Amino acid sequence: MLERGEVGNSWRHERWDSLRLLTPNWQSRLPGLAYDGPDPDEYMAAEEVAGLITRFAAKAPVRAGTNVTSVRRDGDDYHVVTNQSEIRSRAVVIASGACNAPAVPTVASALPPDVEQVTAFDYRNPGQLPDGGVLVVGASATGVQLAAELSESGRSVMLSVGEHVRLPRTYRGRDVLWWMDASGVWDQRYDELDDLHRARRLPSPQLVGTRDRATLDLNALTAMGVELVGRWAAVRDGRALFSGGLRNVCSLADLKMERLLDTFDEWAGTGNDAPGRLPSTEVPRSTRLELDLRRGEIRSVLWATGYQADYRWLDVPVVDAKGNLSHNGGVVVDSPGLYALCLPVLRRRKSTFICGIEDDARDVIDHLSTYLAGESRAPDYALAHD
Amino acid sequence: MTTIDNGVNVQALLEAREVLAGAPEAAQFTWKASSKWTNGVHSETTIQNFFGLGEERSHKTEAVFDADHPEVFAAPDNGITPIEYLLVGLAGCLTAGVASVAQNRGIQLRSVESTVEGNHDIRGILGADSDVRNGFNDIKVTFKIDADASKQDIEALVAQSQKRSAVFDALTNPTEVSVEVA
Numbered sequence: 001m002l003e004r005g006e007v008g009n010s011w012r013h014e015r016w017d018s019l020r021l022l023t024p025n026w027q028s029r030l031p032g033l034a035y036d037g038p039d040p041d042e043y044m045a046a047e048e049v050a051g052l053i054t055r056f057a058a059k060a061p062v063r064a065g066t067n068v069t070s071v072r073r074d075g076d077d078y079h080v081v082t083n084q085s086e087i088r089s090r091a092v093v094i095a096s097g098a099c100n101a102p103a104v105p106t107v108a109s110a111l112p113p114d115v116e117q118v119t120a121f122d123y124r125n126p127g128q129l130p131d132g133g134v135l136v137v138g139a140s141a142t143g144v145q146l147a148a149e150l151s152e153s154g155r156s157v158m159l160s161v162g163e164h165v166r167l168p169r170t171y172r173g174r175d176v177l178w179w180m181d182a183s184g185v186w187d188q189r190y191d192e193l194d195d196l197h198r199a200r201r202l203p204s205p206q207l208v209g210t211r212d213r214a215t216l217d218l219n220a221l222t223a224m225g226v227e228l229v230g231r232w233a234a235v236r237d238g239r240a241l242f243s244g245g246l247r248n249v250c251s252l253a254d255l256k257m258e259r260l261l262d263t264f265d266e267w268a269g270t271g272n273d274a275p276g277r278l279p280s281t282e283v284p285r286s287t288r289l290e291l292d293l294r295r296g297e298i299r300s301v302l303w304a305t306g307y308q309a310d311y312r313w314l315d316v317p318v319v320d321a322k323g324n325l326s327h328n329g330g331v332v333v334d335s336p337g338l339y340a341l342c343l344p345v346l347r348r349r350k351s352t353f354i355c356g357i358e359d360d361a362r363d364v365i366d367h368l369s370t371y372l373a374g375e376s377r378a379p380d381y382a383l384a385h386d
Numbered sequence: 387m388t389t390i391d392n393g394v395n396v397q398a399l400l401e402a403r404e405v406l407a408g409a410p411e412a413a414q415f416t417w418k419a420s421s422k423w424t425n426g427v428h429s430e431t432t433i434q435n436f437f438g439l440g441e442e443r444s445h446k447t448e449a450v451f452d453a454d455h456p457e458v459f460a461a462p463d464n465g466i467t468p469i470e471y472l473l474v475g476l477a478g479c480l481t482a483g484v485a486s487v488a489q490n491r492g493i494q495l496r497s498v499e500s501t502v503e504g505n506h507d508i509r510g511i512l513g514a515d516s517d518v519r520n521g522f523n524d525i526k527v528t529f530k531i532d533a534d535a536s537k538q539d540i541e542a543l544v545a546q547s548q549k550r551s552a553v554f555d556a557l558t559n560p561t562e563v564s565v566e567v568a
Binding site: 163230231233234236241243244245248251252255258259286 | 523545558
């Protein structure tokens with residue numbers, strides 16, 4: 001196992017200070033390493049996650065401080081170059097994930113120079129930003145959490161909202177991710193989804209892991225004084241132009257949340273009494289459509305517009321035009337012996353959650369060992385599953 | 387199961403989506419209109435040809451649209467106001483979307499009616515107040531839909547229709563517009 005930095009590197013060095021997991025502690029389990037601490041319903045801080053991974057890694061043959069600079073095919077093998085050495089290998093599993101670098105929209109290049117720009121990748125805490133108003137762009141888990149944190153720090157915060165996923169933190173007294181797990185939603189397989197492409201692009205849900213298990217949706221942010229605006233569409237003459245379609249992205253998110261909770265009710269056989277359903281998202285009657293970026297109302301922009309994978313080191317032509325690895329359930333079909341783990345909905349909806357890796361890894365490793373055993377590749381790449 | 391028929395050939399659209407996903411150049415369309423001043427604030431715009439799927443194409447017949455202004459604008463009212471054409475476009479686009487999404491989701495429609503209201507402060511176009519914009523302040527669309535579906539499913543139809551609407555996008559997001567003199 002090659003690790004470019006230290007074990008748990010991105011949790012230690014590439015996340016903001018206050019970050020906590022979205023999954024409750026009891027769900028943050030790895031094979032043979034269940035949570036045994038005193039707070040199963042609370043959420044781990046990034047440092048605790050790094051600790052968990054370090055404990056797990058004690059059993060694994062990790063070579064830390066080994067940065068892979070190139071992987072290319074060499075006959076039926078792979079030639080791997082690192083900053084330490086060169087390795088010849090019959091198979092390679094890419095487990096570097098989908099969040100190696102911030103994804104920032106092109107509109108960023110049109111901002112006036114006196115507006116400071118920070119990505120969620122580089123953001124650590126409110127003190128890092130210049131005094132004054134902040135425009136947070138993106139309303140997934142990252143965006144809503146950072147908008148709340150900046151607002152609590154006393155700043156005036158505007159949040160640019162595109163399509164998003166709304167969830168209550170708890171439903172019928174249980175963590176919403178308990179429902180995702182127990183009802184089987186998380187186990188939905190990648191090859192059984194109506195629209196896998198969409199499922200893989202879904203932003204992280206508007207959740208935060210706090211001791212009081214509070215819901216952090218747009219209504220909560222509005223109540224804190226955060227101003228909602230539509231998706232950031234363009235910059236023209238130093239003015240940010242926001243979409244007038246905010247109401248509809250909120251309706252879409254409300255409707256999808258209701259449908260998800262309906263499926264939970266159906267699974268639980270609880271009938272349709274719908275207790276504790278959240279009210280619809282309140283969208284101001286008229287939202288701001290433009291903002292003069294030179295007027296000083298906003299001094300900084302925080303891009304919470306997602307992450308992307310970095311495959312610049314992968315010298316095998318298996319990355320598509322959008323920068324995504326072409327694979328079928330973690331099997332890179334076009335390059336036998338090459339595998340992936342830890343990508344969104346790799347084999348199941350839960351693929352990118354800590355507790356989701358186990359089932360995926362078993363399936364992918366099954367395929368890999370069959371391949372190494374020299375047997376013919378499984379004809380349709382439909383890997384063994386229960 | 388009864389067959390759902392809203393008259394939309396969803397199969398063809400789904401096939402086109404599949405094909406065009408891998409052929410972005412064929413997906414490039416250019417819609418065209420030609421306009422001619424008549425007199426006063428009256429003009430006549432014709433539409434017949436467009437470019438798409440790699441070649442010049444045309445509608446079965448030429449369509450002619452008169453644009454003028456009502457008498458309160460001291461005009462002879464030979465046709466609707468240009469900004470009202472935006473309402474025509476929005477209503478047409480959202481309604482087409484509702485029918486298509488309903489067909490795709492297996493929902494039989496019985497009737498789909500909508501009203502579209504564009505609120506407009508004309509002090510902008512008159513130059514009476516430079517703080518007032520020229521275009522709509524806001525637009526309100528109200529759908530009345532009779533279909534074999536729950537209220538929630540109908541709301542989802544309307545939401546999805548907006549999500550995939552060309553005109554909704556053109557009105558809610560800025561578009562680069564260049565106007566030149568040939």
